[in-house]
Amino acid sequence: MTDQVLGALAQVLEARKEAPAESSYVASLHAKGLNKILEKVGEEATETILAAKDAASSGRTDELVGETADLWFHSLVMLSHLGLGPEDVLNELGRRFGLSGLEEKASRGQK
Numbered sequence: 001m002t003d004q005v006l007g008a009l010a011q012v013l014e015a016r017k018e019a020p021a022e023s024s025y026v027a028s029l030h031a032k033g034l035n036k037i038l039e040k041v042g043e044e045a046t047e048t049i050l051a052a053k054d055a056a057s058s059g060r061t062d063e064l065v066g067e068t069a070d071l072w073f074h075s076l077v078m079l080s081h082l083g084l085g086p087e088d089v090l091n092e093l094g095r096r097f098g099l100s101g102l103e104e105k106a107s108r109g110q111k
Contacts, residue, residue: 003090006076006086006087006090007086007087009073009076009086010076010080010085010086010087012026013026013076013077013080013085014080014085016030017030017080017081026077029077029081030077030080030081034078034081034082037074037077037078037081038078040074040077041071041074041075041078044067044070044071044073044074045071047067047070047071048064048067048068048070048071050067051063051064051066051067051068052064
């Protein structure tokens with residue numbers, strides 16, 4: 001089901017790239033350009049971090065799930081804007097599956 005949701009969402013995001021800016025939120029983001037999209041990704045990342053901290057102290061996770069959904073959504077808009085989609089990320093995660101995080105990081109030459 002997850003792949004179906006991501007695939008359907010990717011199709012909608014792709015279609016909205018060419019739609020008039022006033023027709024949808026996603027079309028307006030694409031029209032405003034990459035910097036605006038990146039601003040939204042950063043904003044949602046911050047909100048996700050704050051929600052995680054709140055969830056850790058309160059035990060309530062509904063806000064964290066909602067903020068994570070917003071972060072994923074805006075990340076997918078970013079990928080779409082750059083000609084990529086969720087399958088690119090899933091393929092990369094699949095490539096890394098079974099590798100230790102330390103091995104994977106070393107393969108990229110990072111400390």
